[in-house]
Amino acid sequence: MQAQLIALDWGTTSLRAYLLGPAGHVQNMRSLACGIMQLPTTARHIAGQPCIDGFELAFDAACGDWLDANPSIPVIACGMVGSAQGWREAPYRTTPSSLKALSTALQTVRSVRGVDVHIVPGVIQHSTLPNVMRGEETQVLGVMHSQPNLNDCLIGLPGSHSKWVQVQDGCLVHFDTFMTGELYAAACEHTILGRTQQQSGQFDGAAFERGVQVALSPDGQLGPLSTLFSARTLGLTGQLTPTQQPDYVSGLLIGHEVSALSRVVRQRRGDKPLPAIILIGNAQLCQRYQRALRACGFADVSLAEQATEQGLWHLAKAAGLLHHTQTEG
Amino acid sequence: MQAQLIALDWGTTSLRAYLLGPAGHVQNMRSLACGIMQLPTTARHIAGQPCIDGFELAFDAACGDWLDANPSIPVIACGMVGSAQGWREAPYRTTPSSLKALSTALQTVRSVRGVDVHIVPGVIQHSTLPNVMRGEETQVLGVMHSQPNLNDCLIGLPGSHSKWVQVQDGCLVHFDTFMTGELYAAACEHTILGRTQQQSGQFDGAAFERGVQVALSPDGQLGPLSTLFSARTLGLTGQLTPTQQPDYVSGLLIGHEVSALSRVVRQRRGDKPLPAIILIGNAQLCQRYQRALRACGFADVSLAEQATEQGLWHLAKAAGLLHHTQTEG
Structure with missing residues (x-):
């Protein structure tokens, strides 16, 4: 061809x-x-x-x-x-x-x-x-033209600067940005948290999940500026190994992102149920977001290809x- | 002597x-x-x-x-x-x-x-x-022994890792940590935000105040992972000069810290009015916190010396x- x-x-x-x-x-x-x-x-x-x-x-x-x-x-x-x-x-x-x-x-x-x-x-x-x-x-x-009806969707683009986009009647009408990816890197590489971390090369789903759950818990109400310190103290008290800490921090930050997002989305929508989510981006990162979104109550989360x-x-x-x-x- | x-x-x-x-x-x-x-x-x-x-x-x-x-x-x-x-x-x-x-x-x-x-x-x-x-x-x-009755105070120690301490009957009973200072440095030095910033050596009170107000506003509900990006976009659209951006970011992060803190303190205290605050630490940093705390509804904020x-x-x-x-x- x-x-x-x-x-x-x-x-x-x-x-x-x-x-x-x-x-x-x-x-x-x-x-x-x-x-x-x-x-x-x-x-x-x-x-x-x-x-x-x-x-x-x-x-x-x-x-x-x-x-x-x-x-x-x-x-x-x-x-x-x-x-x-x-x-x-x-x-x-x-x-x-x-x-x-x-x-x-x-x-x-x-x-x-x-x-x-x-x-x-x-x-x-x-x-x-x-x-x-x-x-x-x-x-x-790309997603708008490969999927028929996006009026009640939220399109998420995880990354250094995650975007969350609302479309309506074929138009991109509103979006929010989270610097989660870049702040994750800065926190791990340029704060005290990095000193006790060790990269393992393998995704630790349990550590990630624990971080998400902390973000969504009453303790998470103090926000990421506070909960981040727990990566250090859970390490100090032997509750998180050095190799678990990076994925725990990732879960914490992604958890705070989707939890803040869901709070604001719920407010904007009033009584309407939560929208379906379509994720675009790196497959492994999208899977992390998918886990966190489901923990946050978003039941319908799918991944778009070749957007x-x-x-x-x-x-x-x-x-x-x-x-x-x-x-x- | x-x-x-x-x-x-x-x-x-x-x-x-x-x-x-x-x-x-x-x-x-x-x-x-x-x-x-x-x-x-x-x-x-x-x-x-x-x-x-x-x-x-x-x-x-x-x-x-x-x-x-x-x-x-x-x-x-x-x-x-x-x-x-x-x-x-x-x-x-x-x-x-x-x-x-x-x-x-x-x-x-x-x-x-x-x-x-x-x-x-x-x-x-x-x-x-x-x-x-x-x-x-x-x-x-040091503060407990220089001030008579601290049972209804919250003691704040701003810094790289800010602490917020409750004392009761002569005991330190509870405290929370925020990594605000260290994350501020990491965000300014190791993310895209630093690229458009310029240090002026002079504190810009209006830029700081604007950051605090954003954190406390409905826009602030998306949390610091999101609002931080506005330091870039307000710069891109000519609404913040390069020298205003560092103090704006400082106001944003300190605003998010005291706003999360006040939310949790209000929950813990039920109907009781907000406690008096005693700040310990670097005078200039304490003044920033004093401004943010007052904007957040804490009416009685004082600074302790020689703690x-x-x-x-x-x-x-x-x-x-x-x-x-x-x-x-």
């Missing part, structure tokens, strides 16, 4: 490149450690010319051969590549955001190969405490980038 | 030495960067002998001349010097803890000078989530270390 689109998920630390065929089917995928904060620096010839631009070098490393083989294939990219520090800034679009609104706001940068790279804008929510995303909007669009590729495919289609192709999905 | 006690407040990063006269009056004070994690390493002669032991070297640097001038003066020390990594471990005493119980559990190490250093034990609370302190118990005792010196004095007295002196306070 002929390739129809090159889709790039270009974040801070990594660059994933997808070669998509008809209906957005993934024909090939590559992952490079070429995020916008760690671009290549070794000069190379691209399209016959010496090149030292990090974005060009990363782009060429990720899909130069695909472009050679498919010279007129369109290219679309989402993520931090569209930030002020990216290849070309694609200014935030405000909520509510639809596929149509985002697809008409793509920013284009012409590479030295003469290929246009179409960059998806991020989304900003101008609430009292503003909220921003870059990349997640594309994943949410990024699907989102980029549908954005490219809506933007009219796929008009040369024969078959579309 | 003759000196009657050498009192050491010996923590992880610093060592404070006090020369106390009658009634615990401070005659001299020194602060050295010789905490138990950064002891001196340069060998020196002490009492005519070559010495390389870091504890001995720090002890001699802090008060060798005082000991030369007062050969039979007693010495007492509190803080991490009594931990497993300290000079001599003084095992935790369990709550409830009184002056008497702690004063009869001092551990003694004989220095190369032949001087006994009496080390105050820390306190452990064997609750579901255990809690520990080392040094703060001495400060609490450590007073606590060490009363412990030494209760332990019978001052029996050679003429006048006691």
Whole structure:
């Protein structure tokens, strides 16, 4: 089958490149450690010319051969590549955001190969405490187009900065951010908690569960600034081994995240039962969230696949980038 | 006046030495960067002998001349010097803890000078989530003996690991810990928040207050894992300058700490009004907590002075270390 689109998920630390065929089917995928904060620096010839631009070098490393083989294939990219520090800034679009609104706001940068790279804008929510995303909007669009009715769903995107997104009538209408992943790393690597921890390489489900239960218990009411200290004191009193502590802390923080979220969701919804949850992201991390969400009373939690590729495919289609192709999905 | 006690407040990063006269009056004070994690390493002669032991070297640097001038003066020390990594471990005493119980559990190490250093034990609370302190118990005792009736007070000790202590009938009965100070440092130095921050050297009261108000607002219900991200987005949208961001984050975290605390205190007390608060610690940090506590509804907040010196004095007295002196306070 002929390739129809090159889709790039270009974040801070990594660059994933997808070669998509008809209906957005993934024909090939590559992952490079070429995020916008760690671009290549070794000069190379691209399209016959010496090149030292990090974005060009990363782009060429990720899909130069695909472009050679498919010279007129369109290219679309989402993520931090569209930030002020990216290849070309694609200014935030405000909520509510639809596929149509985002697809008409793509920013284009012409590479030295003469290929246009179409960059998806991020989304900003101008609430009292503003909220921003870059990349997640594309994943949410991917889920919206692979699942029929999302009006009563909450879409969760666990990660360094977890996002929780509400969609309504085909629009991304509201979202919240939690810095749980990044604060977990900072707490384990740069506070006293790290001193007694030991990484085991194996997930300790019981330690994780214990952390979740503490977050949801009356003791958890003091919040994560307080309960975190228990990782130390349960260690001091021999109740948590050094290898159990990292997963306990992970359970604590994820437990506090989903517990605060569920409290606010319950308030927003009044008498309505809790919504179904669709998770997007790293499978192992999503499984942790799934456990914590169920402990918190969310009965219907599922995992979405290929959200990024699907989102980029549908954005490219809506933007009219796929008009040369024969078959579309 | 003759000196009657050498009192050491010996923590992880610093060592404070006090020369106390009658009634615990401070005659001299020194602060050295010789905490138990950064002891001196340069060998020196002490009492005519070559010495390389870091504890001995720090002890001699802090008060060798005082000991030369007062050969039979007693010495007492509190803080991490009594931990497993300290000079001599003084095992935790369990709550409830009184002056008497702690004063009869001092551990003694004989220095190369032949001087006994009496080390105050820390306190452990064997609750579901255990809690520990080392040094703060001495400060609490200092306040208990300088203020007549503390039965309806909450004693706060802001710091890297803030403690909130309840005393009853002369006993330290319950305490909670918040890692606010250490998590503040980790968030500012080791997460994305630090990238847009700039230190100004001047306290920005309005930015701090804004952070406190966010923590106490409905937006604050999502908890610190979520509200922290607003330091970034308020910066992105031009609502917080780089120099305002550190004090905003400080207000946010301290606001979340006192708001969680007040929620739990209100629950514990039922209909009773909020207790008076006595703060012990660094004056500038205590002023931040004072502002946040008042915003949270605590009307009576005062600052205690010389809690450590007073606590060490009363412990030494209760332990019978001052029996050679003429006048006691």
